Amino acid sequence: MPSAPRLTLRPYAPADAGAVLSLVNADRLPGQPVATPQALREALAGRSPVDGGWWAELDPPATHVAVGPDGTVLGVVSRALRPKDATGLILWLHCREDPRTADALVGGALAALGPRPVEAFQLATALTRGLEALPRAHREATHEALERAGFHGEPQWRYLLIDLPAPDLPRAARVRTVPEPGDSHARRLEVRRGEAAAEAEAVIGLPVEGAGALWWIGVRPPSRRRGIGRALLGSALDALGAHGARQAFLYVETNTGRGGEDDRTAATALYRSAGFREVDTLHSYTRPAPPPGRQLPLPSRAAASVATS
Structure with missing residues (x-):
């Protein structure tokens, strides 16, 4: 040969x-x-x-x-x-x-x-x-x-993707959108009651070629288990859609500490139930x-x- x-x-x-x-x-x-x-x-x-x-x-x-x-x-x-x-x-x-x-x-x-x-x-x-x-x-x-x-x-990471719009998700009330310091292509969404600290926050990356990024979403411990995270996710995807996104992607860490602060089981379940699909594991x-x-x-x-x- x-x-x-x-x-x-x-x-x-x-x-x-x-x-x-x-x-x-x-x-x-x-x-x-x-x-x-x-x-x-x-x-x-x-x-x-x-x-x-x-x-x-x-x-x-x-x-x-x-x-x-x-x-x-x-x-x-x-x-x-x-x-x-x-x-x-x-x-x-x-x-x-x-x-x-x-x-x-x-x-x-x-x-x-x-x-x-x-x-x-x-x-x-x-x-x-x-x-x-x-x-x-x-x-x-x-x-x-x-x-x-x-x-x-x-x-290290799961790479997830969703097609937009996502009409079945709830939307959060009292969402304020502000620039993300140091990143002109990102926006921060905050759920607040008056001037108190934000109950939940998300950071989105504005779309490129029709795909936006969900860089981060978090809910403070006192406000968890009330559906705020799911509602803020819906609002974040709406915001990306308003800027022309037809898809949104995110990275979620693979589970390294089940039950601890770095446990991503609940986050992964939220994203999948919202319609995100796993493209690959990184x-x-x-x-x-x-x-x-x-x-x-x-x-x-x-x-x-x-x-x-």
Whole structure:
């Protein structure tokens, strides 16, 4: 059987922008905006409107593309080093979920980062709207390439989506909408009685390409179990619809402390009963540093298929 054509990893060049954007947008989840040239420039520079403080802790990222024998760009991977703890990061990776290319990209990034702990898909990038981790079901080849390389994945978020309008939800009384400090594309909704502290609050992100974001919703403990959260959810979705949203998405943490303050069981049940559907579960990955004198595995196909230049 003839061997598969050899892939080459080389540094990203400005002429690769169109091909890389095509790869990124091939992985776009419902509700997420199309990645633009400006978003790509921000990601290449190591900037993001979400998780910006964590990005500031990193050295400038290095981005490489995987190309076939004819020079076609088949994949892209961006990596960086966090100096404060000498941890490497695989920031983002796209390859149209081709297993061989995924192996090559992961293997190339690990070879460049060297024998150190490495994290993958831990931060939101400028290429998405707050998507902090890898959508496991939509990115099966990437997930499997990471596992072959010795990474361990943990679910962090559920990505939920709803079509608008949502007419069956109640609406809250006494809702005040105010700007969200520091974010011109967000609004805060508050349920108040006079000048007292808000009983409940929600933060929405105004729609982009017809999809709005529900960034946060919370009800103060004395006001819980009275239906205020469900009513405020209805009002928040109405507000997004008034700004032209046809869909709304949200992220809810996977359950990490059943019964405690970080328990998201009730929130998840509320969203599902309101009509949100789960699009995917978002995973982040870690790979420990190899013990002294021992090399952790690279994906099995990477060494045979990648030449680094």
